[in-house]
Amino acid sequence: MGKASGSGADRQRCGSAAGAVPALARQARRNRDFLADARHPLCRRNGRAVSPLYTWQDARGGRARAGEEAAGESHASLLSRLSGSSVYSGYGSATHSYNRENGLVPDGAASLCTIGDYAAMRLCGACEPVMDATQAAAIGLFEPETGRFDEDVIVEAGMEPDLFPRVAAAAEEAAVGRTNDGIPVYAAIGDSQAGFIGGAGIRKGTLLVTIGTGAQIALYSGERVLAEGLESRPMPGGGWLLTGAALAGGKSYELLERFLREAAELAGGAAPERLYSRMNEAAEAELDRLEREGIKPELTVSPSWLGSRSEPEASGSITGIREDGFTVPGLIAGFLQGTVDELLDMLAPLPAGLRAGIARIAGTGNGIRRNPAMRRLLAARTGLPLRTAAMTEESAAGAALHAAVMSGLYRSHEHAMLAAGNAGGQLEG
Template sequence: MLVAGIDIGTTSISVVVASAETGETLAVVTRKNDAALETDRSWEHIQDPERIFAIVEELIAECSRHWPDVTAIGVSCQMHGMLYVNREGRSVSPLYTWQDGRGDLPMKTGEDTYSLHLGKLEGHSLSSGYGLVTHYYNTLNGEVPPDAAHLCTIGDYVVMKLTGSAVPVMDPSNAAGFGMFATQALAFETKAVKRAGMDAAMLPRICEGYAAAGVTPDGKKVACAIGDNQASFIGSVPQLEHMLLVNIGTGSQISIYTEGYEEIAGLETRPFPGGGFLLVGAPLSGGKSYALLERFFKETCRSFGICIDDDDIYDRMNEMAGKALEDGAELLRFGTQFYGTRHDPLVLGHIAGLRPDNFTPGHFAAGVLGGIVDELMGYLHLLPGRLLNQIQQAAGSGNGIRKNPVMQQRLQDRLNMPLFLSGAQEEAAFGAALYAASAAGMFPDLKAAMAAMGKN
């Protein structure tokens, strides 16, 4: 039996086909997510959901040799973002991604931002980019499409398109990323939603346990879409317990699994597909910060009339960073909060320790990589000793780690333990495939699926 996983990321989309018996990966295809829509609002980040599904279809077509034998499909997706669908299940809005900044705009009625004001109404901190923060802004500013019937994630929408469903169903791992969600109860806080003036009837139904959301026309079971953070954890670690996952892609996170609900100041408690929770520290930086430096280098070269090959620049940056680590000069200390933090969007990035001998492009590259790691380690140290001492091994996932040996070195230096890299390519897509095997009933639970399929 074969299973497939689809991962819908902010910058790329991937499909993996694997054997449910052995975990052997039979096909891996990836395509750039080119669905971004132009906008004259500097704070708005939107994508075309129909273009995203078209890319998914193109990737499935590339797996045509194996696709007829696929019996279950899992989907993981960028968390927090949302779109509107009508009663027929068609998209009637763009996808407002997790990077959308409307929640940080000041309200017309006072000094509060939309995210801050909504957080006060609910009694919990909320960040811009969260689905219900976006919807709150749209509700107050008359930007909800008139024929909108439901809110959903892009993963839920792809599941709807695959199964022909007109009504979205949402896994708790994605619902929690919308905000205004009671994590322990695994339910939206509908009273708070109504108090804020939003229509609670637009909220999707929540999946329970290992659940299939529907079936494709050719009989493949499709699992409820799960959050990409949780999917990466599933696809990256050899076991759920005693593992730390460090993920660096466009964003970044540190995550550990716990069976019971925990509340730790400064960390998010996210529902885990099928049961349990992830404790997550999630900066707003990550690969975006390194991409910002890459853009700076390119613009500098172009300003001097120098043409550079975009395909080579990251490799060159990594090479320069590696040499900077070897040359013995004091390393720069970068604060990579270029996009603020989830708790304070006004926090700024900074550089410290500049000297004549480290004022070089290589030290800047090494400094940004170190700053990304430092910010992640700040979240790790929030864990109480009883949880921190349970960690026996660290796993790394995301292209920001997999494709960057210098990042791997900096992480290992700070973690003081080996960094395990999964043999699975496209960890989130592989994790979605593992979850699909559980949701389709091929295994009694996710742990059994991981034990059987995670051998590769």
């Protein structure tokens, strides 16, 4: 995203957000070219962008720092070491560290923010971004206990504390301003949190599994839990959202579809237009065969084609290949099973009590919604009923429900989730 334009003069409009008019809240979308837990444009003091939008896929924070004293350490590794918490290569703080060292911070930059923060600011012509704690956690170096960014680490890493935005400490502080029509605008919330509010239906005991372009799991906890491979981020209204993300997700299926299409062309034919549907049907037929014969799949697929957040250089693999087991349906089913296993294996480090409290699975994303075989594998692996969310565009729905809570239409996020009726939907298993 380049420089943004707006209509009218820039103006500060940070009055009360209470009122009977509908409210707006943004969520930083995990969609296409920008991602929610990804990063920031830099803004001038007049609230206008002076930089492109950097997403987590840019990953420049994973590059080695300059100088012999760095000894090949990346910017993300430096910030992780100094803060004692995980800072990944795509986090905004790691991206900014790289940009500062390489002279890429534009003159006149006054604050960094996420794309959701910027959109909220521009909606009401504000000059300063207001960041929700759910977004601050995705920038990195945020201390949930104090509600502030760790200035000591920021300074030690050679960055400027003043460029890190103010984080709203209470509901009334989350009001960014009002639109020209008087509609209150609230600080953007994280895409993962918005997706959970819009897709889980029931807050406690629901494991939300999302498979789209990427893939992730999300589980609510009343207390902060630190577990290897999982992030613990603040939830609107209190509590924590434990998330684990796989970079490939639906890209694995896309990779396989492209391979099969090329194979068909190499054989002198043409792949069908609806190849994904044919793949889904083949996977279901393979699962039926395995069930009838009482055997397990022979192929084991590790879908780390794009690496992982903790190991960017990791690669995928296909093992267990035997003469009678290397079939196209077996390969398709193996890819789906690999995606399911990669996600659900992330639950292993959780405390036993929290794992035992999972009572239901909610599925979102086209990789689940449009693929019966994927739903079947998720239900089989967990032994729990899986429901696809009744609403599509769950993150947008969650942002709307959050705005309704902030404006007083619902007394809590849990009440809003239940009132939205999203505990229904298609049942699998």
